[in-house]
Amino acid sequence: MSDRYFQSRYRAHKYWGRRPWYAVRALIERHSAPGEVVLDSFCGSGTTLVEALATGRRAVGVDLNPMAEFITRVTVTPADTRALERAFTRLRDRVEGDIHALYAQDPDTITPRHWYPTDVLPVSRFGVMLKDAGMTVADLFSPRNLAATALLWDAIQCLECGPTTRDLLRFSFTAALAQFTKMIRTKKDGTGWWVNAYRIPRSYRENNVWHSFENKLRVVVRMKEETNALLGPVSIATPDAPDPDASCTLRLGSATDLSFLPDESVDYIFIDPPWAIKYFDLSVLWCAWMGFSLEFDREIFPWQEEFRQDMERSLRECARVLRPGRTLTLNFATRYTGVLNEWRDAVEATGLDWIGIEPLQQDQLSFVQRQHETALKGNYLLHLRKHATGQAVAPVETPPPVTAEEMERMVRALLEERGPLTYDDIFQALYPALARRHLACDLYSVLLYGFGYHNGDSEEGLWSLEEGNADPRLSHTAPPRLRRSHDTAEPCLPFD
Numbered sequence: 001m002s003d004r005y006f007q008s009r010y011r012a013h014k015y016w017g018r019r020p021w022y023a024v025r026a027l028i029e030r031h032s033a034p035g036e037v038v039l040d041s042f043c044g045s046g047t048t049l050v051e052a053l054a055t056g057r058r059a060v061g062v063d064l065n066p067m068a069e070f071i072t073r074v075t076v077t078p079a080d081t082r083a084l085e086r087a088f089t090r091l092r093d094r095v096e097g098d099i100h101a102l103y104a105q106d107p108d109t110i111t112p113r114h115w116y117p118t119d120v121l122p123v124s125r126f127g128v129m130l131k132d133a134g135m136t137v138a139d140l141f142s143p144r145n146l147a148a149t150a151l152l153w154d155a156i157q158c159l160e161c162g163p164t165t166r167d168l169l170r171f172s173f174t175a176a177l178a179q180f181t182k183m184i185r186t187k188k189d190g191t192g193w194w195v196n197a198y199r200i201p202r203s204y205r206e207n208n209v210w211h212s213f214e215n216k217l218r219v220v221v222r223m224k225e226e227t228n229a230l231l232g233p234v235s236i237a238t239p240d241a242p243d244p245d246a247s248c249t250l251r252l253g254s255a256t257d258l259s260f261l262p263d264e265s266v267d268y269i270f271i272d273p274p275w276a277i278k279y280f281d282l283s284v285l286w287c288a289w290m291g292f293s294l295e296f297d298r299e300i301f302p303w304q305e306e307f308r309q310d311m312e313r314s315l316r317e318c319a320r321v322l323r324p325g326r327t328l329t330l331n332f333a334t335r336y337t338g339v340l341n342e343w344r345d346a347v348e349a350t351g352l353d354w355i356g357i358e359p360l361q362q363d364q365l366s367f368v369q370r371q372h373e374t375a376l377k378g379n380y381l382l383h384l385r386k387h388a389t390g391q392a393v394a395p396v397e398t399p400p401p402v403t404a405e406e407m408e409r410m411v412r413a414l415l416e417e418r419g420p421l422t423y424d425d426i427f428q429a430l431y432p433a434l435a436r437r438h439l440a441c442d443l444y445s446v447l448l449y450g451f452g453y454h455n456g457d458s459e460e461g462l463w464s465l466e467e468g469n470a471d472p473r474l475s476h477t478a479p480p481r482l483r484r485s486h487d488t489a490e491p492c493l494p495f496d
């Protein structure tokens with residue numbers, strides 16, 4: 001594993017779909033200069049903002065998930081780590097003994113004495129399974145750990161400290177929260193919340209809440225020492241505290257409305273919209289304790305009807321605020337050409353020029369990419385540029401789509417030359433040709449119906465010429481194939 005993966009600022013709090021910071025930094029350095037404005041309107045845990053600030057740019061971030069806004073804000077806000085240590089000592093004096101005492105008691109006699117959330121967990125691919133419908137956030141905890149967690153949360157809320165310190169304590173709490181639940185396996189490799197769903201394994205570990213919190217707080221202190229040194233005196237503008245000279249602007253809101261930004265005011269945009277993960281479902285655990293409400297019906301998600309329209313509105317807003325002659329980079333990761341086509345149509349509607357596609361630099365695979373044979377192993381970057389004349393929306397000449405026959409010929413020639421390949425290998429080999437046609441193709445359907453799919457002994461699914469290609473049936477509307485996840489034996493779709 002690469003050392004550069006283990007930066008404290010990205011280890012402190014989990015967020016799904018975080019992109020490698022060194023790749024994001026390289027893009028920022030390539031497409032903008034110090035002092036310029038960099039925007040990410042799907043900013044998630046704030047990788048783009050942190051790297052923009054670290055390289056002397058001004059950063060603007062938007063996300064509709066309050067947890068994303070919170071993680072980003074706490075990460076970039078300068079903080080006094082000694083004040084945090086002092087607050088932690090007071091907190092320890094107040095609750096450590098009481099929490100440890102719970103672990104000496106008969107667990108059957110324990111009932112929580114403080115508030116805890118009872119929000120119902122969503123039933124979805126990334127929530128809980130249908131058979132567990134009605135399960136609440138509290139059900140994820142053993143009675144003892146629920147009592148300990150509620151006690152700790154109450155003490156954090158009541159502690160005498162400044163707002164920045166309290167936010168760091170809350171940040172440490174939510175960062176450690178999954179460790180307090182029954183979702184942690186007893187297996188050696190199961191120390192984290194890796195499966196992107198709320199699943200209680202048959203055999204789970206009951207971590208001591210105080211120890212898990214204390215360990216996390218140590219990581220958060222290191223994160224703050226790192227970001228204080230790296231980012232310097234960041235000033236943050238919010239709707240409540242507008243500041244035209246701030247180095248960072250952060251908004252909790254939808255990427256479809258960037259009206260707080262004037263036309264042509266941004267020098268570089270990097271966005272990474274959702275591809276396969278429902279971020280809001282996975283944030284319910286954190287948001288329930290934080291008291292944040294999630295606007296589920298405004299979340300952008302590829303398998304929803306409004307996806308094309310929402311992406312188009314978001315991209316049009318990006319095109320509006322981008323300065324003429326400057327670049328917008330879109331991270332994309334999907335094998336479903338139906339989704340890709342909708343997304344591509346939304347891109348075309350902006351009138352921005354297609355500059356090129358390249359793979360996102362990634363030193364190592366994520367847990368999901370390693371565990372799920374059908375998971376895409378890589379992300380791709382589409383670079384678009386606004387006309388130097390400043391036309392935000394110009395009529396574009398869209399190249400004709402790649403027909404199924406053309407697509408099949410390309411894949412066949414490739415497989416004949418190189419033998420069985422993964423989807424990523426095929427996409428990587430063909431994307432220069434596909435990009436020239438603005439990705440208007442149905443690669444996945446051609447593979448699904450035209451070629452055999454091999455699971456074999458290989459960790460990755462391999463596509464080959466060996467079977468299933470006698471009678472290719474091509475379809476743009478084919479539903480994705482359901483496969484079984486290793487972890488849960490529950491049918492699930494591939495993840496990004």
Ligand SMILES: C[S@@+](CC[C@H](N)C(=O)[O-])C[C@H]1O[C@@H](n2cnc3c(N)ncnc32)[C@H](O)[C@@H]1O
Binds near residue numbers: 041275279
């Ligand atoms: C792939 S993640 C971004 C991860 C980010 N690049 C990082 O490194 O942490 C996509 C983000 O889009 C956000 N999102 C979903 N719908 C949105 C909307 N309508 N407006 C803004 N953000 C939205 C999700 O909350 C999620 O944080």
